[in-house]
Amino acid sequence: MKKWSGIAILFVLVMSVLAACGATGKDGNEKSGSSDTKTLKIATSADYPPFEYVDTAVSDEIIGFDIDLATMIAKELGYELEIEDMDFNGLIPALQAKSIDFVIAGMDGNNEERKKVIDFSEPYFTxxxxxxxxxxxxxxxxxxxxxxxxxxxxxxxxxxxxxxxxxxxxxxxxxxxxxxxxxxxxxxxxxxxxxxxxxxxxxxxxxxxxxxxxxxxxxxxLGLSIAFQKDSALTAEFDRVLKELQDQGEVDKLVVKWFSN
CATH class of the missing domain: 3.40.190.10 (Periplasmic binding protein-like II)
Structure with missing residues (x-):
């Protein structure tokens, strides 16, 4: 009887381990469904229409040309975005503190002082x-x-x-x-x-x-660019997709959407 009890206990333990493996990914982290989407934290200063702003008559959502562009690039790269609003003068310090992944806020990428502490994408708007x-x-x-x-x-x-x-x-x-x-x-x-x-x-x-x-x-x-942490791998990824979207005319479509009215 002791022998069969031991086998039963071992069977229960094995099934428990298998169930646990089914609830986690290969890296041991919990997964929700089958999605492998990654999330990037971005910051903007939502007081700059039509680049980024809140239309309070409609919702509390941050919208604008920059937000659409960032979302479009992120989607091509398999990322979702978590957007934070802050004062413009707090954006670069947030990048330096690595509390956010990138900034899109109508920021001039030709600023040599800024280039010493952060990286910029190629310009997306002049x-x-x-x-x-x-x-x-x-x-x-x-x-x-x-x-x-x-x-x-x-x-x-x-x-x-x-x-x-x-x-x-x-x-x-x-x-x-x-x-x-x-x-x-x-x-x-x-x-x-x-x-x-x-x-x-x-x-x-x-x-x-x-x-x-x-x-x-x-x-x-102004050559407006996306800002990243210094030496971020995201810079090259975003530049590649940005060029593809520009070549395909997708960025021009956003310009028409946000600046033609």
Whole structure:
């Protein structure tokens, strides 16, 4: 009897082990269904329509050109995305801390200081900086900015561009964390003008006929790129798929979707 009891116990143990193996993958990690999809954590600053923003009248979801592009690339590579919203000036520190995998936030990839601490993809979009004012301010060129206060988003290429011309044109630069705050402050009169990328500014200008604009002097063209942790293997993967999507015309389709209206 003891012999048969021992065999029965051994049989139960074997079946338990087999059941456990069926609940885990080869690496021992639990699986939900048969999906092998990996997740990447990304960060953006969702105050920059049409690149990334929240249409609160519809939902709390972050949408925009950048989000569609990142989702498209990630899908081709077999990734799902977990998106986090944060202030623009916190994006690079988050990459350096390795708390996120990549950033897509209308960020200029030609910034040499940034390249020392993070990596960039090839450019996916080119934009121009505009100076935005209220029409009744009668500010039509950089020469009219003398003695004025100019706003730009904190840690952005617009802030850097505005500051590079500060002494030449005799204005003062003040920074704000979020783009909507800049537009509110030219309306309130706290700022005389602001510097914003053209594709972002165009939507505000079309909706508000009391706004005027002109290009930032010494034209600052922005080559917008995706940012990664330094020496990340993702950079090459994303560059490969980005080029394929550009060659196939898929990126152009997103441009039409988000910038043609």
């Amino acid at each position: 934009a121009t900086n505009l100076v935005i004012t209220m029409k009744d301010k009668n500010i039509a060129s950089a020469d009219d900015l003398n003695g004025k206060t100019i706003g730009a988003q904190t840690a952005s290429v617009q802030e850097k561009g505005a500051k590079s011309l500060e002494e030449q044109y005799g204005y003062t630069v003040e920074s704000r964390d979020r783009v909507p705050d800049l537009f509110q402050e030219i309306r309130s009169g706290h700022l005389d003008a602001i510097v914003v990328a053209d594709v972002v500014a165009n939507g505000y200008i079309e909706a508000n006929p009391d706004l005027a604009s002109f290009e930032l002097p010494e034209e600052h063209k």
